[in-house]
Amino acid sequence: MPNAISGFSKLSKSEKIDWLIDTYFSDKEAARNLVEQYWNTDETIQKLHDEFIENTITNYYLPLGVAPNFLINQKLYTIPMAIEESSVVAAASKAAKFWLDRGGFNAEIISTEKIGQVHFTYDGDFKALKSFFENVKPKLIEDTKDITKNMERRGGGILDIELRPKTEDLEYYYQLHATFETLDAMGANFINSCLEQFAKTFQQEAEHKLEGQLDIVMSILSNYVPNCLVRAEVSCPIEDLKSKDISSPSLFAQKFKQAINIAEIEPYRAVTHNKGIMNGIDAVVLATGNDFRAVEAGVHAYAAKEGSYKSLTHCSIEDGVFKFWIEIPLALGTVGGLTTLHPLVKFALDMLENPSAKELMQIVAVAGLAQNFAAVKSLTTTGIQEGHMKMHLLNILNQFGATTTEKEKLIEHFKTHIVTHSAVVEAIEKIRR
Numbered sequence: 001m002p003n004a005i006s007g008f009s010k011l012s013k014s015e016k017i018d019w020l021i022d023t024y025f026s027d028k029e030a031a032r033n034l035v036e037q038y039w040n041t042d043e044t045i046q047k048l049h050d051e052f053i054e055n056t057i058t059n060y061y062l063p064l065g066v067a068p069n070f071l072i073n074q075k076l077y078t079i080p081m082a083i084e085e086s087s088v089v090a091a092a093s094k095a096a097k098f099w100l101d102r103g104g105f106n107a108e109i110i111s112t113e114k115i116g117q118v119h120f121t122y123d124g125d126f127k128a129l130k131s132f133f134e135n136v137k138p139k140l141i142e143d144t145k146d147i148t149k150n151m152e153r154r155g156g157g158i159l160d161i162e163l164r165p166k167t168e169d170l171e172y173y174y175q176l177h178a179t180f181e182t183l184d185a186m187g188a189n190f191i192n193s194c195l196e197q198f199a200k201t202f203q204q205e206a207e208h209k210l211e212g213q214l215d216i217v218m219s220i221l222s223n224y225v226p227n228c229l230v231r232a233e234v235s236c237p238i239e240d241l242k243s244k245d246i247s248s249p250s251l252f253a254q255k256f257k258q259a260i261n262i263a264e265i266e267p268y269r270a271v272t273h274n275k276g277i278m279n280g281i282d283a284v285v286l287a288t289g290n291d292f293r294a295v296e297a298g299v300h301a302y303a304a305k306e307g308s309y310k311s312l313t314h315c316s317i318e319d320g321v322f323k324f325w326i327e328i329p330l331a332l333g334t335v336g337g338l339t340t341l342h343p344l345v346k347f348a349l350d351m352l353e354n355p356s357a358k359e360l361m362q363i364v365a366v367a368g369l370a371q372n373f374a375a376v377k378s379l380t381t382t383g384i385q386e387g388h389m390k391m392h393l394l395n396i397l398n399q400f401g402a403t404t405t406e407k408e409k410l411i412e413h414f415k416t417h418i419v420t421h422s423a424v425v426e427a428i429e430k431i432r433r
Helices: 013-024 028-037 043-050 088-100 126-142 145-153 188-209 249-265 267-287 292-303 343-351 357-379 384-399 404-413 421-432
Strands: 064-072 075-082 106-109 114-122 157-165 173-181 214-221 229-237 313-318 321-329
Touching: 013 028, 064 088, 064 343, 064 357, 075 088, 075 267, 075 343, 075 357, 088 267, 088 357, 106 357, 114 188, 126 157, 126 173, 126 188, 145 157, 145 188, 173 188, 188 214, 229 357, 249 267, 249 313, 249 321, 249 357, 267 292, 267 343, 267 357, 292 321, 321 357, 384 404, 384 421, 404 421
Parallel strands: none
Antiparallel strands: 064 075, 106 229, 114 173, 114 214, 157 173, 229 321, 313 321
16 A cells, blocks of 8 residues: 655656656556657647646547538538547537438527525524625625626626525525626636625625624535526428438337437436437537536536426427427636637637637537437437447457457458447457467
Protein backbone atom coordinates (compact mmCIF):
# COMPACT_ATOMS: atom_id res chain seq x y z
CA MET A 1 0.00 0.00 0.00
CA PRO A 2 1.54 3.35 -1.07
CA ASN A 3 2.17 6.09 1.47
CA ALA A 4 0.26 9.38 1.26
CA ILE A 5 2.15 12.21 -0.40
CA SER A 6 2.34 15.78 0.83
CA GLY A 7 2.71 18.76 -1.49
CA PHE A 8 1.99 16.82 -4.67
CA SER A 9 0.49 19.87 -6.45
CA LYS A 10 3.73 21.80 -5.87
CA LEU A 11 5.84 19.24 -7.72
CA SER A 12 6.83 19.87 -11.33
CA LYS A 13 5.10 17.86 -14.04
CA SER A 14 8.10 15.54 -14.44
CA GLU A 15 8.31 15.04 -10.65
CA LYS A 16 4.61 14.13 -10.51
CA ILE A 17 5.11 11.57 -13.27
CA ASP A 18 8.21 10.14 -11.57
CA TRP A 19 6.29 9.69 -8.31
CA LEU A 20 3.28 8.05 -10.01
CA ILE A 21 5.42 5.63 -12.01
CA ASP A 22 7.69 4.74 -9.08
CA THR A 23 4.67 4.22 -6.79
CA TYR A 24 2.18 2.33 -8.94
CA PHE A 25 3.82 0.67 -11.96
CA SER A 26 6.00 -2.41 -12.18
CA ASP A 27 6.83 -1.87 -15.87
CA LYS A 28 8.07 1.67 -15.41
CA GLU A 29 9.41 2.11 -18.93
CA ALA A 30 6.08 1.12 -20.55
CA ALA A 31 4.14 3.45 -18.24
CA ARG A 32 6.44 6.37 -18.98
CA ASN A 33 6.31 5.73 -22.72
CA LEU A 34 2.51 5.69 -22.65
CA VAL A 35 2.30 8.98 -20.75
CA GLU A 36 4.72 10.66 -23.15
CA GLN A 37 3.15 9.11 -26.24
CA TYR A 38 -0.02 11.14 -25.68
CA TRP A 39 1.74 14.47 -25.20
CA ASN A 40 1.19 16.96 -27.99
CA THR A 41 4.35 17.47 -30.01
CA ASP A 42 3.56 21.19 -30.22
CA GLU A 43 4.85 22.52 -26.87
CA THR A 44 2.50 25.53 -26.97
CA ILE A 45 -0.58 23.34 -27.32
CA GLN A 46 0.70 20.92 -24.66
CA LYS A 47 1.26 23.80 -22.23
CA LEU A 48 -2.30 24.94 -22.92
CA HIS A 49 -3.62 21.47 -22.07
CA ASP A 50 -1.42 21.29 -18.97
CA GLU A 51 -3.03 24.48 -17.66
CA PHE A 52 -6.68 23.50 -18.23
CA ILE A 53 -6.72 21.51 -14.97
CA GLU A 54 -4.45 20.76 -12.01
CA ASN A 55 -1.89 17.94 -11.76
CA THR A 56 -1.88 17.24 -15.52
CA ILE A 57 0.43 14.40 -16.55
CA THR A 58 -0.72 13.69 -20.12
CA ASN A 59 -3.71 13.99 -22.48
CA TYR A 60 -6.68 11.63 -22.71
CA TYR A 61 -7.90 11.53 -26.29
CA LEU A 62 -11.41 10.88 -27.60
CA PRO A 63 -12.24 10.53 -31.28
CA LEU A 64 -13.70 13.64 -32.91
CA GLY A 65 -16.06 12.57 -35.66
CA VAL A 66 -18.53 14.41 -37.87
CA ALA A 67 -22.13 13.70 -38.88
CA PRO A 68 -23.01 15.39 -42.19
CA ASN A 69 -26.32 16.18 -43.92
CA PHE A 70 -28.18 17.76 -41.00
CA LEU A 71 -30.81 20.08 -42.45
CA ILE A 72 -31.88 22.35 -39.57
CA ASN A 73 -34.32 25.18 -40.24
CA GLN A 74 -33.44 24.82 -43.95
CA LYS A 75 -29.71 25.27 -43.30
CA LEU A 76 -27.30 22.38 -43.90
CA TYR A 77 -24.84 21.47 -41.10
CA THR A 78 -22.06 18.99 -40.52
CA ILE A 79 -22.12 18.36 -36.77
CA PRO A 80 -18.94 17.63 -34.74
CA MET A 81 -19.18 14.82 -32.19
CA ALA A 82 -16.55 13.84 -29.59
CA ILE A 83 -17.39 10.37 -28.30
CA GLU A 84 -15.88 6.90 -27.94
CA GLU A 85 -19.03 4.76 -28.26
CA SER A 86 -19.38 2.66 -31.40
CA SER A 87 -22.26 3.49 -33.78
CA VAL A 88 -23.24 6.88 -32.33
CA VAL A 89 -21.83 9.00 -35.16
CA ALA A 90 -23.03 6.49 -37.74
CA ALA A 91 -26.55 6.50 -36.27
CA ALA A 92 -26.70 10.30 -36.21
CA SER A 93 -25.51 10.47 -39.81
CA LYS A 94 -28.08 7.88 -40.87
CA ALA A 95 -30.92 9.79 -39.18
CA ALA A 96 -29.75 13.05 -40.74
CA LYS A 97 -29.77 11.46 -44.21
CA PHE A 98 -33.20 9.92 -43.61
CA TRP A 99 -34.78 13.28 -42.75
CA LEU A 100 -32.82 15.27 -45.34
CA ASP A 101 -35.29 14.19 -48.02
CA ARG A 102 -38.30 14.63 -45.76
CA GLY A 103 -38.00 18.32 -44.88
CA GLY A 104 -35.19 18.10 -42.33
CA PHE A 105 -35.33 19.19 -38.70
CA ASN A 106 -37.12 22.24 -37.34
CA ALA A 107 -35.92 23.81 -34.10
CA GLU A 108 -36.93 26.81 -32.01
CA ILE A 109 -35.84 28.46 -28.77
CA ILE A 110 -38.63 28.62 -26.19
CA SER A 111 -36.76 30.53 -23.46
CA THR A 112 -33.20 31.24 -22.28
CA GLU A 113 -33.58 32.02 -18.57
CA LYS A 114 -30.87 30.73 -16.21
CA ILE A 115 -31.01 30.44 -12.43
CA GLY A 116 -28.83 31.04 -9.40
CA GLN A 117 -29.58 30.97 -5.68
CA VAL A 118 -28.31 32.39 -2.42
CA HIS A 119 -29.13 29.85 0.29
CA PHE A 120 -29.46 31.22 3.81
CA THR A 121 -31.01 30.60 7.22
CA TYR A 122 -33.06 33.06 9.28
CA ASP A 123 -34.63 32.45 12.68
CA GLY A 124 -36.78 35.59 12.89
CA ASP A 125 -40.22 36.71 11.72
CA PHE A 126 -40.95 36.00 8.03
CA LYS A 127 -42.97 39.19 7.55
CA ALA A 128 -40.01 41.23 8.76
CA LEU A 129 -37.70 39.32 6.40
CA LYS A 130 -40.07 39.87 3.48
CA SER A 131 -40.31 43.60 4.15
CA PHE A 132 -36.53 43.82 4.50
CA PHE A 133 -36.01 41.97 1.20
CA GLU A 134 -38.37 44.26 -0.72
CA ASN A 135 -36.49 47.30 0.58
CA VAL A 136 -33.00 45.89 -0.05
CA LYS A 137 -33.71 44.33 -3.48
CA PRO A 138 -32.78 47.48 -5.48
CA LYS A 139 -29.48 47.69 -3.59
CA LEU A 140 -28.72 44.02 -4.34
CA ILE A 141 -28.97 44.82 -8.04
CA GLU A 142 -27.17 48.15 -7.74
CA ASP A 143 -24.18 46.60 -5.96
CA THR A 144 -23.59 44.22 -8.87
CA LYS A 145 -23.30 46.99 -11.51
CA ASP A 146 -19.55 46.53 -11.92
CA ILE A 147 -20.18 42.85 -12.66
CA THR A 148 -23.21 43.27 -14.92
CA LYS A 149 -22.37 46.39 -16.97
CA ASN A 150 -20.76 44.54 -19.89
CA MET A 151 -23.49 41.89 -19.97
CA GLU A 152 -26.18 44.59 -19.83
CA ARG A 153 -24.51 46.46 -22.69
CA ARG A 154 -25.03 43.37 -24.85
CA GLY A 155 -28.67 42.97 -23.75
CA GLY A 156 -28.34 40.50 -20.87
CA GLY A 157 -28.02 40.70 -17.10
CA ILE A 158 -30.13 40.08 -14.00
CA LEU A 159 -33.80 39.47 -14.80
CA ASP A 160 -35.24 39.23 -11.28
CA ILE A 161 -34.59 38.27 -7.65
CA GLU A 162 -37.23 36.58 -5.49
CA LEU A 163 -37.33 35.69 -1.80
CA ARG A 164 -38.46 32.07 -1.43
CA PRO A 165 -39.32 30.57 1.97
CA LYS A 166 -38.40 26.88 2.28
CA THR A 167 -39.02 26.43 5.99
CA GLU A 168 -41.65 23.72 5.43
CA ASP A 169 -38.90 21.53 3.97
CA LEU A 170 -36.01 22.59 6.20
CA GLU A 171 -36.12 24.63 9.41
CA TYR A 172 -35.03 28.28 9.04
CA TYR A 173 -34.15 27.78 5.35
CA TYR A 174 -34.75 30.50 2.72
CA GLN A 175 -33.48 31.38 -0.76
CA LEU A 176 -32.79 34.37 -2.88
CA HIS A 177 -33.85 32.90 -6.22
CA ALA A 178 -32.36 34.93 -9.08
CA THR A 179 -32.88 34.65 -12.83
CA PHE A 180 -30.42 35.75 -15.50
CA GLU A 181 -29.97 36.23 -19.24
CA THR A 182 -26.37 35.48 -20.25
CA LEU A 183 -26.69 35.61 -24.08
CA ASP A 184 -23.88 33.69 -25.85
CA ALA A 185 -22.06 32.86 -22.60
CA MET A 186 -22.99 29.78 -20.59
CA GLY A 187 -22.70 32.28 -17.74
CA ALA A 188 -21.58 30.22 -14.75
CA ASN A 189 -18.86 32.64 -13.63
CA PHE A 190 -21.06 35.67 -14.27
CA ILE A 191 -23.97 34.21 -12.30
CA ASN A 192 -21.81 33.05 -9.40
CA SER A 193 -20.12 36.46 -9.13
CA CYS A 194 -23.51 38.19 -9.00
CA LEU A 195 -24.78 35.74 -6.37
CA GLU A 196 -21.77 36.24 -4.12
CA GLN A 197 -22.28 39.99 -4.28
CA PHE A 198 -25.99 39.54 -3.47
CA ALA A 199 -24.99 37.48 -0.44
CA LYS A 200 -22.44 40.03 0.75
CA THR A 201 -24.85 42.96 0.48
CA PHE A 202 -27.75 40.98 1.95
CA GLN A 203 -25.70 39.90 4.98
CA GLN A 204 -24.32 43.39 5.60
CA GLU A 205 -27.72 45.06 5.39
CA ALA A 206 -29.37 42.40 7.56
CA GLU A 207 -26.93 43.04 10.41
CA HIS A 208 -28.30 46.55 10.80
CA LYS A 209 -31.96 46.11 9.85
CA LEU A 210 -33.13 42.66 10.99
CA GLU A 211 -33.61 41.50 14.55
CA GLY A 212 -33.30 37.76 13.85
CA GLN A 213 -30.12 35.87 13.03
CA LEU A 214 -29.45 35.65 9.27
CA ASP A 215 -26.59 33.44 8.04
CA ILE A 216 -25.53 32.87 4.45
CA VAL A 217 -24.98 29.16 3.75
CA MET A 218 -23.80 29.32 0.11
CA SER A 219 -24.26 31.08 -3.21
CA ILE A 220 -24.26 29.05 -6.45
CA LEU A 221 -25.87 28.81 -9.87
CA SER A 222 -28.26 25.95 -10.62
CA ASN A 223 -27.64 23.51 -13.47
CA TYR A 224 -31.38 22.86 -13.49
CA VAL A 225 -32.66 25.29 -16.14
CA PRO A 226 -36.29 24.38 -16.87
CA ASN A 227 -36.81 27.82 -18.44
CA CYS A 228 -33.82 27.61 -20.78
CA LEU A 229 -35.62 25.47 -23.31
CA VAL A 230 -35.26 24.42 -26.92
CA ARG A 231 -37.60 22.33 -29.05
CA ALA A 232 -36.63 20.26 -32.11
CA GLU A 233 -38.93 18.17 -34.29
CA VAL A 234 -39.35 16.22 -37.50
CA SER A 235 -42.57 15.41 -39.30
CA CYS A 236 -43.84 14.03 -42.59
CA PRO A 237 -46.85 12.24 -44.06
CA ILE A 238 -46.84 8.62 -42.91
CA GLU A 239 -46.47 7.27 -46.44
CA ASP A 240 -43.19 9.24 -46.78
CA LEU A 241 -41.62 7.09 -44.06
CA LYS A 242 -41.20 4.25 -46.56
CA SER A 243 -37.54 3.32 -47.04
CA LYS A 244 -35.24 0.32 -47.56
CA ASP A 245 -35.96 -1.07 -44.08
CA ILE A 246 -39.52 0.29 -43.71
CA SER A 247 -41.83 -1.60 -46.07
CA SER A 248 -45.02 -0.70 -44.17
CA PRO A 249 -44.89 2.98 -43.11
CA SER A 250 -48.18 2.74 -41.22
CA LEU A 251 -47.06 -0.26 -39.16
CA PHE A 252 -43.67 1.37 -38.50
CA ALA A 253 -45.28 4.65 -37.33
CA GLN A 254 -47.59 2.81 -34.93
CA LYS A 255 -44.77 0.67 -33.53
CA PHE A 256 -42.46 3.67 -33.20
CA LYS A 257 -45.13 5.65 -31.33
CA GLN A 258 -45.78 2.68 -29.04
CA ALA A 259 -42.06 2.54 -28.21
CA ILE A 260 -42.11 6.23 -27.26
CA ASN A 261 -45.28 5.72 -25.20
CA ILE A 262 -43.54 2.94 -23.26
CA ALA A 263 -40.60 5.25 -22.47
CA GLU A 264 -43.07 7.89 -21.27
CA ILE A 265 -44.55 5.62 -18.59
CA GLU A 266 -41.80 3.07 -17.77
CA PRO A 267 -38.76 4.49 -15.93
CA TYR A 268 -36.60 1.41 -16.56
CA ARG A 269 -37.02 1.95 -20.30
CA ALA A 270 -36.95 5.76 -20.04
CA VAL A 271 -33.46 5.82 -18.52
CA THR A 272 -31.95 3.82 -21.38
CA HIS A 273 -34.07 5.73 -23.91
CA ASN A 274 -32.80 9.07 -22.60
CA LYS A 275 -29.23 7.78 -22.33
CA GLY A 276 -29.39 7.25 -26.09
CA ILE A 277 -30.54 10.84 -26.55
CA MET A 278 -27.59 12.01 -24.46
CA ASN A 279 -25.20 10.03 -26.69
CA GLY A 280 -25.92 12.63 -29.34
CA ILE A 281 -26.20 15.63 -27.05
CA ASP A 282 -23.07 14.99 -24.96
CA ALA A 283 -20.96 14.34 -28.05
CA VAL A 284 -21.76 17.78 -29.51
CA VAL A 285 -21.61 19.52 -26.14
CA LEU A 286 -18.12 18.09 -25.53
CA ALA A 287 -16.92 18.88 -29.06
CA THR A 288 -17.98 22.52 -28.65
CA GLY A 289 -16.25 22.98 -25.28
CA ASN A 290 -19.37 23.04 -23.11
CA ASP A 291 -20.00 21.33 -19.77
CA PHE A 292 -21.66 18.00 -20.56
CA ARG A 293 -21.93 17.09 -16.86
CA ALA A 294 -24.02 20.20 -16.17
CA VAL A 295 -26.17 19.46 -19.21
CA GLU A 296 -26.66 15.83 -18.12
CA ALA A 297 -27.71 16.81 -14.60
CA GLY A 298 -30.19 19.43 -15.82
CA VAL A 299 -31.66 17.23 -18.53
CA HIS A 300 -32.27 14.24 -16.25
CA ALA A 301 -33.86 16.48 -13.61
CA TYR A 302 -36.16 17.82 -16.32
CA ALA A 303 -37.09 14.27 -17.33
CA ALA A 304 -38.36 13.74 -13.75
CA LYS A 305 -40.08 17.13 -13.35
CA GLU A 306 -43.56 15.58 -13.07
CA GLY A 307 -42.56 13.27 -10.22
CA SER A 308 -41.50 10.21 -12.21
CA TYR A 309 -38.71 9.76 -14.74
CA LYS A 310 -39.99 9.92 -18.34
CA SER A 311 -38.95 10.05 -21.98
CA LEU A 312 -37.57 13.36 -23.23
CA THR A 313 -38.97 12.69 -26.71
CA HIS A 314 -42.60 12.45 -27.82
CA CYS A 315 -44.47 11.19 -30.87
CA SER A 316 -47.88 11.77 -32.43
CA ILE A 317 -49.81 10.43 -35.42
CA GLU A 318 -52.62 12.74 -36.47
CA ASP A 319 -54.41 13.21 -39.78
CA GLY A 320 -51.92 10.95 -41.53
CA VAL A 321 -48.89 12.90 -40.30
CA PHE A 322 -46.05 11.39 -38.23
CA LYS A 323 -44.45 13.87 -35.81
CA PHE A 324 -41.51 13.27 -33.46
CA TRP A 325 -40.09 15.94 -31.15
CA ILE A 326 -37.98 16.79 -28.12
CA GLU A 327 -38.21 19.66 -25.66
CA ILE A 328 -35.10 19.94 -23.55
CA PRO A 329 -33.28 22.37 -21.22
CA LEU A 330 -29.80 23.33 -22.47
CA ALA A 331 -27.56 26.01 -20.94
CA LEU A 332 -24.77 26.40 -23.51
CA GLY A 333 -22.20 28.99 -24.48
CA THR A 334 -20.25 29.92 -27.58
CA VAL A 335 -18.01 32.47 -25.88
CA GLY A 336 -15.84 32.10 -22.77
CA GLY A 337 -14.57 28.88 -21.22
CA LEU A 338 -12.78 26.59 -23.66
CA THR A 339 -14.42 28.10 -26.75
CA THR A 340 -11.43 30.31 -27.53
CA LEU A 341 -8.75 28.28 -25.73
CA HIS A 342 -9.04 24.73 -27.09
CA PRO A 343 -7.97 24.61 -30.75
CA LEU A 344 -10.37 21.77 -31.60
CA VAL A 345 -13.29 23.54 -29.93
CA LYS A 346 -12.60 26.54 -32.14
CA PHE A 347 -12.40 24.14 -35.11
CA ALA A 348 -15.77 22.62 -34.18
CA LEU A 349 -17.45 26.01 -33.81
CA ASP A 350 -15.94 27.17 -37.10
CA MET A 351 -17.38 24.04 -38.72
CA LEU A 352 -20.81 25.08 -37.40
CA GLU A 353 -20.20 28.58 -38.86
CA ASN A 354 -19.74 30.13 -35.39
CA PRO A 355 -23.27 29.81 -34.05
CA SER A 356 -24.80 31.94 -31.33
CA ALA A 357 -25.69 30.16 -28.09
CA LYS A 358 -29.30 29.93 -29.28
CA GLU A 359 -28.24 28.37 -32.58
CA LEU A 360 -26.01 25.90 -30.75
CA MET A 361 -28.93 24.95 -28.48
CA GLN A 362 -30.93 24.09 -31.60
CA ILE A 363 -28.10 22.07 -33.15
CA VAL A 364 -27.52 20.10 -29.94
CA ALA A 365 -31.24 19.38 -29.48
CA VAL A 366 -31.43 18.13 -33.06
CA ALA A 367 -28.44 15.84 -32.47
CA GLY A 368 -30.26 14.30 -29.50
CA LEU A 369 -33.49 13.87 -31.45
CA ALA A 370 -31.67 12.31 -34.41
CA GLN A 371 -29.85 9.87 -32.14
CA ASN A 372 -33.12 8.82 -30.52
CA PHE A 373 -34.87 8.43 -33.87
CA ALA A 374 -32.08 6.18 -35.13
CA ALA A 375 -32.16 4.07 -31.96
CA VAL A 376 -35.94 3.62 -31.81
CA LYS A 377 -36.10 2.98 -35.57
CA SER A 378 -33.54 0.17 -35.14
CA LEU A 379 -35.29 -1.24 -32.09
CA THR A 380 -38.65 -1.42 -33.84
CA THR A 381 -37.31 -2.81 -37.15
CA THR A 382 -34.03 -4.76 -37.36
CA GLY A 383 -33.12 -4.69 -33.66
CA ILE A 384 -30.36 -2.62 -32.07
CA GLN A 385 -27.57 -5.20 -32.09
CA GLU A 386 -27.20 -5.80 -35.81
CA GLY A 387 -25.96 -2.28 -36.57
CA HIS A 388 -24.28 -1.67 -33.20
CA MET A 389 -22.24 -4.85 -33.21
CA LYS A 390 -21.07 -4.32 -36.79
CA MET A 391 -19.75 -0.91 -35.72
CA HIS A 392 -18.26 -2.55 -32.60
CA LEU A 393 -16.48 -5.21 -34.67
CA LEU A 394 -13.23 -3.23 -35.02
CA ASN A 395 -13.09 -2.69 -31.24
CA ILE A 396 -13.28 -6.45 -30.68
CA LEU A 397 -10.65 -7.10 -33.36
CA ASN A 398 -8.30 -4.52 -31.84
CA GLN A 399 -8.86 -6.05 -28.42
CA PHE A 400 -7.43 -9.33 -29.78
CA GLY A 401 -4.59 -7.63 -31.64
CA ALA A 402 -5.85 -8.55 -35.11
CA THR A 403 -3.47 -7.76 -37.95
CA THR A 404 -4.50 -5.69 -40.99
CA THR A 405 -4.92 -8.86 -43.04
CA GLU A 406 -7.01 -10.52 -40.33
CA LYS A 407 -9.21 -7.42 -40.08
CA GLU A 408 -9.84 -7.37 -43.82
CA LYS A 409 -10.84 -11.06 -43.85
CA LEU A 410 -13.08 -10.77 -40.79
CA ILE A 411 -14.81 -7.55 -41.86
CA GLU A 412 -15.68 -9.29 -45.15
CA HIS A 413 -16.82 -12.42 -43.27
CA PHE A 414 -19.16 -10.50 -40.95
CA LYS A 415 -20.88 -8.66 -43.79
CA THR A 416 -22.99 -11.81 -44.08
CA HIS A 417 -22.77 -13.19 -40.53
CA ILE A 418 -24.14 -11.99 -37.18
CA VAL A 419 -21.55 -10.19 -35.05
CA THR A 420 -21.26 -11.39 -31.47
CA HIS A 421 -18.21 -11.36 -29.22
CA SER A 422 -18.01 -15.15 -29.19
CA ALA A 423 -18.49 -15.38 -32.97
CA VAL A 424 -15.62 -12.94 -33.55
CA VAL A 425 -13.33 -14.83 -31.16
CA GLU A 426 -14.16 -18.11 -32.90
CA ALA A 427 -13.48 -16.57 -36.34
CA ILE A 428 -10.12 -15.12 -35.23
CA GLU A 429 -9.03 -18.45 -33.76
CA LYS A 430 -10.07 -20.24 -36.94
CA ILE A 431 -7.95 -17.89 -39.10
CA ARG A 432 -4.95 -18.20 -36.78
CA ARG A 433 -5.18 -22.01 -36.77
